[in-house]
Amino acid sequence: MAHIPLDPDEKVLFLVRKHWFMFLLEVLVIILAALAPAVFYPSLFTQASTFFFYTLWLLIMWITFFVRWTDYYLDVWIITDKKIIDAQLIRLFNRRVVSARLDRIQDITVSIKGIFPMLLGYGNLHIQTAGDSEDIIIEYASRPEHIKEKILKVHNRAAEERLYRL
Amino acid sequence: MPFFGNLDIFSRLTEGLPLPTNLYSFIFYAALLYATLMTLALLYHWFRFSPGVIRTSLVMLIYLGGTGFLLLAAFGLMAASL
Numbered sequence: 199m200a201h202i203p204l205d206p207d208e209k210v211l212f213l214v215r216k217h218w219f220m221f222l223l224e225v226l227v228i229i230l231a232a233l234a235p236a237v238f239y240p241s242l243f244t245q246a247s248t249f250f251f252y253t254l255w256l257l258i259m260w261i262t263f264f265v266r267w268t269d270y271y272l273d274v275w276i277i278t279d280k281k282i283i284d285a286q287l288i289r290l291f292n293r294r295v296v297s298a299r300l301d302r303i304q305d306i307t308v309s310i311k312g313i314f315p316m317l318l319g320y321g322n323l324h325i326q327t328a329g330d331s332e333d334i335i336i337e338y339a340s341r342p343e344h345i346k347e348k349i350l351k352v353h354n355r356a357a358e359e360r361l362y363r364l
Numbered sequence: 365m366p367f368f369g370n371l372d373i374f375s376r377l378t379e380g381l382p383l384p385t386n387l388y389s390f391i392f393y394a395a396l397l398y399a400t401l402m403t404l405a406l407l408y409h410w411f412r413f414s415p416g417v418i419r420t421s422l423v424m425l426i427y428l429g430g431t432g433f434l435l436l437a438a439f440g441l442m443a444a445s446l
Contacts, residue, residue: 245377245380245445246441246444246445247377247388247441247445248377249441250388250392250438250441250442250444250445251377251391253434253437253438253441254391254392254395254434254438256434257395257399257431257434257435257438258395258398260427260430260431260434261398261399261402261431264406264423264427265402265406267423268406268409268410271414272409272413272414285413287409287413290405290409291405293413
């Protein structure tokens with residue numbers, strides 16, 4: 199995982215991304231915006247000048263699609279055998295990386311609200327950590343209950359290892 | 365006198381009236397500049413933060429293919445509009 203600070207002996211266990219449905223909603227908006235001029239003003243294809251402006255509009259929509267895809271793809275939560283890393287691309291040239299040690303986790307709350315989250319099985323995980331470290335919120339994760347179980351399993355293992363060391 | 369004269373682009377387009385030739389090239393070059401800057405920004409993010417070179421290259425090839433095609437189409441239509 200490029201540009202994520204990991205210890206030399208640290209292993210990545212799994213990655214969590216936002217549910218595909220969240221990206222699909224953004225794609226639908228882009229497709230509607232791209233097709234709207236052709237639907238409401240069909241004669242734009244008859245003149246080269248209007249077709250020229252429509253081509254530029256399609257170019258803007260094409261680039262917007264890839265900017266949204268980049269934002270979706272680079273928002274990732276990495277669970278290693280030592281910590282949870284929350285790497286978020288807020289917008290282009292604005293990235294935030296927060297990490298919390300697994301043995302500092304105090305509680306994980308899962309919230310699934312709404313019709314689509316219930317039907318498609320995605321929701322938020324709120325990971326509370328001890329001390330002053332920032333809580334981690336995994337947004338729109340698919341199968342959040344399953345992810346919670348997996349995190350708790352590695353958390354228990356990390357806590358046991360810490361006890362043995364003491 | 366404004367750079368492109370006193371004109372309402374939308375009304376002229378809907379009425380089928382011609383636009384000043386320098387307006388098309390100005391808009392095309394603005395779009396070319398925008399596409400170039402956005403391409404550089406996307407390339408930077410994908411090659412710096414992406415997990416794999418093959419996946420990154422594939423996404424960038426599709427992106428560059430589409431962008432190049434649309435820019436070429438716009439250039440052709442600009443030439444046809446002059």
